[in-house]
Amino acid sequence: MNKARRNPLNSALAHGVLLTYTVIALFPVFVILINSFKTRKAIFREPLALPDAETFSMIGYQTVLKQGDFFLYFQNSMIVTVASLFLVLLFGAMAAFALAEYRFKGNTLMGLYLALGIMIPIRIGTVAILEMMVSTGLVNTLLALILVYTAQGLPLAVFILSEFMKQVSDDLKNAGRIDGLSEYTIFFRLVVPLVRPAMATVAVFNMIPIWNDLWFPLILAPAEATKTLTLGSQVFIGQFVTDWNAVLSALSMAILPVLILYVIFSRQLIRGITSGAVK
């Protein structure tokens, strides 16, 4: 900010608000992390204390790594999340491009139909989805989850992306047409790079619910070979006894991959390659 416009009081206030929010947002994560490195007794005695020489323990991580096939769960979650995001972005962007770019009969109606999915939760159709998966033999496959999550993510993706697609300069697309580029080349080479920040936003919005979902893995793919991380962690939560060390350790480890994915997408958010294209 410009020096003449800077007001120390305002700046302090703004930072105060931001810091408070950061603390509130990070507090649960912090508690999970520190407790995952403590003994069971220490967790209950003083939940907010940092692990010291006496209370430090890796027992939770050991349990997690021994029991069940945790790396497989990780892999399953990763495959499902990445594949669903890829499909959501690909089809969402294509549908959004068509809605924003081409004039055809029923364009608005089609846009509304696609946006309807935002208002109707997909879980209402769980029974029907399960019946479909059973009859197609997709139960207990990762494909079942990928298909469901793609369907779940598409409405919001189309809705957000079509707004951004409308902002891409018509001149640029027309220049491509006059130079003989196909509609696919125009879409992938000219339009997609310009809406990359919007696509990253959509990816972040979709990633967290997919990664954290318990409902569909439990219903559609509860087999050992297709368990996702969230479902796998449930082993440690019992009706009467819960192995808190293991739960906290599993959750701590589950944070890492999302964090990495988030960093990748947020880089795209920041990268501004659009300057100089138009004007």
Added chain:
Amino acid sequence: MTALKLTNVCKSFGKIEVLKNISLDVEEGEFVVFVGPSGCGKSTLLRVIAGLEDATSGTVEIGGEIVNTVPPAKRGIAMVFQSYALYPHLTVEGNMALGLKQEGQPKDVISSRVEKASHMLSLDQYLARRPSELSGGQRQRVAIGRAIVREPKLFLFDEPLSNLDAALRMRTRIEIATLHKALDASMIYVTHDQTEAMTLADKIVVLRDGIVEQVGAPMELYNNPANQFVAGFLGAPSMNFLSAAEVGGNPDQVLGIRPENLRINGEGQLGGRVMHVEKLGGDTNVLLTSPGGDEITVRLFGQHDISPEADVRLGFDPAHAYYFDAAGNRLRA
């Protein structure tokens, strides 16, 4: 041979008719300017010619071939856009070469054409840069270069100078005029700026509400406008219109006189009160109000000291007066 022939071209978006029955010929090597206020359909007409929009009815012929169903890339045209529309991910060289690569031209042809065009536009030292590293004027030259390398039958310019500042606009205008002479190509140029139209065109097409109002050489339109709209649109400051009753004529008619044809002297036909004086150094524009309440502009050559609020008489040569009927059509004596 005609470079472009439009026959009864109509275009409507839904119920809105944007172009109404436009017929036009552009001869080989001619520089034609479409001019008109915003929303008159001139850009749409250019897009129909380029093939970016389909004509609702009528035919478009480029170089003797009907191209209504030919895609833009195969029509033998090249287009320069107002917003430059350079490909952000390609260098200057890549931007210019892309169209040729798509046509499947051999590499040596591409490089020699790019070299020739970049030399012509003095872009040689910028070939490796990306559009974001260029100034506005350079970007527009790259956009023009991208059109030149295609060696099209017809160049289309869509308000190419509107994003440039005044000094650069004039320089680029002269460059485009020079380019037209050097390439001897047929060009169609869309603008809302009458100065660009007057200075560049061999032939001006004045459009209003999707209708061609008049077609002709710049001076022909200036000296002999078909109606009040054309008379008022061309020339800056624009023509003065006042009720003919002010000079003792038919009150249903409109009298038009260009600002440079009015003189301030003691015994003129018209009266007026000076409202404002604009001194430009070389010229002086005097803005007056007539007794009937019409605004009048007088353009005087040189510097004059005229005080506001003064009552003056304005004289003009009847040969320079134009008369229009109530519907705006020219009345010829």
